[in-house]
Amino acid sequence: MTDSAAEVFVGKVGIAGPGHAADLDILRQSPAPNEIVWATLLVRDAHQVEQFVCDELGFPRATMANLRGSRLRSGLVSTESRFGFMFAALDMNDRLETVAVFFDGQRLITVVRERVTLLEESFKVWLSDPDGLGRDIGTLLARLLSEMANDLEPVFEAFHERIEDFEEESLKLGGDNPGKALKERRTLLLLRRKIAPMRDNVRALARRKEMLGAQVIEQLRDLGDRMNHLVDEIDIGREMVREVVDAEMSMTSNRLNQIMRKMTVITSVLAVATLVASNYGMNFEVMPELAWIAGYPFAITLMLGLSGLTLWLFKRNGYF
Numbered sequence: 001m002t003d004s005a006a007e008v009f010v011g012k013v014g015i016a017g018p019g020h021a022a023d024l025d026i027l028r029q030s031p032a033p034n035e036i037v038w039a040t041l042l043v044r045d046a047h048q049v050e051q052f053v054c055d056e057l058g059f060p061r062a063t064m065a066n067l068r069g070s071r072l073r074s075g076l077v078s079t080e081s082r083f084g085f086m087f088a089a090l091d092m093n094d095r096l097e098t099v100a101v102f103f104d105g106q107r108l109i110t111v112v113r114e115r116v117t118l119l120e121e122s123f124k125v126w127l128s129d130p131d132g133l134g135r136d137i138g139t140l141l142a143r144l145l146s147e148m149a150n151d152l153e154p155v156f157e158a159f160h161e162r163i164e165d166f167e168e169e170s171l172k173l174g175g176d177n178p179g180k181a182l183k184e185r186r187t188l189l190l191l192r193r194k195i196a197p198m199r200d201n202v203r204a205l206a207r208r209k210e211m212l213g214a215q216v217i218e219q220l221r222d223l224g225d226r227m228n229h230l231v232d233e234i235d236i237g238r239e240m241v242r243e244v245v246d247a248e249m250s251m252t253s254n255r256l257n258q259i260m261r262k263m264t265v266i267t268s269v270l271a272v273a274t275l276v277a278s279n280y281g282m283n284f285e286v287m288p289e290l291a292w293i294a295g296y297p298f299a300i301t302l303m304l305g306l307s308g309l310t311l312w313l314f315k316r317n318g319y320f
Contacts, residue, residue: 005048006041006111009120011127013038013135019127027057031106036137038108038126040119043067053109059102060084067100067111072193074200076208081105085201088194089116089148094155096194099148101141108137110144118151138216145202146223149230152195156233159191163240185241192234199227265314272310273303 012026013019015034022037031037043049046068054061060077063084076085082104091097091114099116102109110119122144126133133147134140166184205212206220280289280299289295 002045002048005045005052006043008039008041009123010037010039011123012036013126013130015135019130021127027107027109036106036108036135036140038123038140039110040123041109041111042115043111043113046113049111053102053111057102057107057109058082059104059109063100063102064111067098067113070098070113072098072197074197074204076201076204085204087145087148087198087201088152089118090151090155091116096152096191098194101145103137103141106137108140108144118148122147138212139219141205142212142216142219142223146219146226149198149223149226152230156230159188160233160237160240163237163244166241166244182245185238185245188234188238188241192231192238195227195230195234199224199231202227261319265311265319268314269307269310272306276303276306 008024010022010024010026011019012022012031012035014032024039026037027039041049041053046064050061050064050068053059054064058079059082060079062075062077063086066073066086072086072088076083078084082102084100084102087099087101088096089099089112091112095114097112097114097116099119100111102111112119122133126140133143163184202220202224206217206224209217212220276299280287289298292298
């Protein structure tokens with residue numbers, strides 16, 4: 001893999017002392033028994049990175065294919081004793097960026113297509129103070145995933161606040177913008193499609209007792225519970241948006257009913273007046289009112305009287 005294929009951060013940590021930056025070639029070699037290696041690759045040429053990670057290092061190709069397609073799918077994929085799965089973290093624009101995670105007994109590789117600040121900062125902290133994130137692959141993996149999940153929680157809180165503000169705005173506007181509610185609901189659906197596989201992958205890792213150890217498994221189970229809580233938060237948000245949509249549709253329907261009631265009153269009043277006018281517009285030879293000097297005032301009075309009676313009847317029955 002050439003230098004132009006990816007921006008690379010590689011470090012190694014032993015059983016004591018701080019970590020050290022290392023060359024990419026260390027991934028091709030077997031680390032010392034008490035050493036672990038973590039590399040973060042920011043992809044520029046996906047084909048070269050895939051050849052390096054999958055062909056040279058032997059990690060699962062399916063995980064790399066998911067990253068190329070920006071697909072966050074469930075499943076812990078393995079090739080012999082090497083594993084790969086998908087996760088997500090916030091990029092520099094606070095958007096969810098898919099992260100391909102590969103690991104074996106002594107190597108951890110995280111691959112991204114956009115710069116993820118959390119990974120870069122965590123890498124620097126790990127090199128200066130390895131005990132914070134861990135000196136073994138299991139602990140490092142569990143704590144790194146936990147940091148990425150923690151980074152998502154403020155986003156969810158802000159999203160719920162936005163839904164509440166949107167709900168108040170919708171009630172003030174009287175449901176004039178149902179399209180916005182439907183857009184928010186779709187956003188939540190897309191978000192759930194990303195978070196749910198993350199939860200499933202953490203649970204899949206938590207079943208690897210023989211590989212990660214009891215303490216790491218406990219950490220992963222706690223993380224799985226937190227991820228499940230995030231999924232529940234999304235479902236609550238979707239339910240809130242659905243209620244807003246229902247309320248907007250109900251308000252729109254009520255307004256339409258009010259308009260139709262008014263149109264019914266107007267049509268009925270005009271129909272009565274039209275009935276009188278059309279009666280005197282018939283071409284009969286014998287129609288005494290036509291020769292009557294008070295015939296015209298009588299017809300006008302009759303139309304007004306019947307129209308007024310119709311309005312009174314509608315008013316009495318609560319139409320307006």
